Amino acid sequence: MSVVALIEFDPASGAATGHRLADADAALLRVTDLGATRGDGVFETASLVHGHVQALEAHLERLVQSARMLELPQPDPAVWRAAVLAVGDALTAEGVDEGSIKFVLTRGVEGGSVPTGWVFGTAAPDFTADRTSGVRLVLLDRGFRHDVSQTSPWLLAGAKTLSYAMNRAALREAARRGADDVLFVSSDGYLLEGPTSTLVLRTGPRLITPRVDLGILAGTTQADLFAWAEAAGFPTGYELLTPADLAAADAAWLVSSVRHVAPVRAVEGVERAIDAELTERFNEALDARTA
Ligand code: PLP
Known part of the structure; x- marks a missing residue:
């Protein structure tokens, strides 16, 4: 239909x-x-x-x-x-x-x-498995520095253009490496975003996501999630993050409009714990939106 x-x-x-x-x-x-x-x-x-x-x-x-x-x-x-x-x-x-x-x-x-x-x-496709069992990530170099949107605005980093062939190629590379999804990293080592999603980490009670001046999309789902989280008592923040921050985080998710919240269950083949209870609360909160 x-x-x-x-x-x-x-x-x-x-x-x-x-x-x-x-x-x-x-x-x-x-x-x-x-x-x-x-x-x-x-x-x-x-x-x-x-x-x-x-x-x-x-x-x-x-x-x-x-x-x-x-x-x-x-x-x-x-x-x-x-x-x-x-x-x-x-x-x-x-x-x-x-x-x-x-x-x-x-x-x-x-x-x-x-x-x-x-x-x-x-x-919409059925994303139940991603939302509950989680996704396995690989980290892939996007080839741009973290300050690309200031140095080279003609590269259109941070615009949601129709040129998504690279995003699709990155997902095929993830599949070749036995993973489900990708987290792009800047050429100078900062965590960016997925090909169709925003990264969110939890460290203690705090939820953090990469800063949007890194030439990444300002995620609408992450923004709604942070608004809910603030009201529910979780502090939130935008930061420069590295793979070490991802490894050290208590939990990680990829969030996006249609799939909503998918917990990260492995990075580069290393399994990590998922926060099933908080994932469910996130998805319920996002589902309950009426605007
Ligand atoms: N980053 C990229 C590159 C995306 O394509 C998307 C969505 O498709 C997102 C982030 C997440 O944005 P949103 O939560 O608005 O769907």
Whole structure:
């Protein structure tokens, strides 16, 4: 069960004017679309749980921020919000209780001046095993220093672009090494993020995550988790972290919109304890979000 909404643009000004639902099985994209031919665009993936699109405002803000970094026409949050909510409602009406909603903005067809935008919603994969048994990580060098976003902004570190081929290649490398997921490390040795997730560590009562000025995405799930954690009495912080901090942490998780919270059960083949009780509390708190 999938649902698509196309964003409509005014051909003269390129401004978004609204959306219309479209047939998810129809051909909807031109072969010269720069999103397809060059990965020249940005996207977001939000989760739909029990009828609610979660962290929608944070996803819209990040879409705007990524578009700004790529110098794309600024997406109008009102138009995108309405399209995402329409897709969420249609999925919910079809009985989808846990879904994923991906929204994409590209530079449009080559030679044109109008962007392309769409929203695609579908049922979420079953992540129960990742959420309960956990994931085995390998640490992979991303090849950029931790200050890449200051030294080389054209590398677009920290923008959620459509160019995810490297992220997929890293996951295949993890599989070759007998692991499930990846934690990228900067070339000068700092922990960054997963190809589709944010790292969270617990040291005593404190939850910490890598600083977002390291050219990584500001995770919407991690932000909601930290808001919940602060209210529940866990101090939180953003830090420069190294593999030694990961090894010394009491618990570690990868967190992201659709999978939510997956405990880390091994790093580089070394098994580590998972905090099953806290993982369950985290996932329950995230599931209970209504916005
Ligand atoms: N980092 C990267 C590179 C990602 O692709 C994602 C999500 O896909 C995240 C972090 C986690 O972000 P969020 O919690 O907003 O899904």
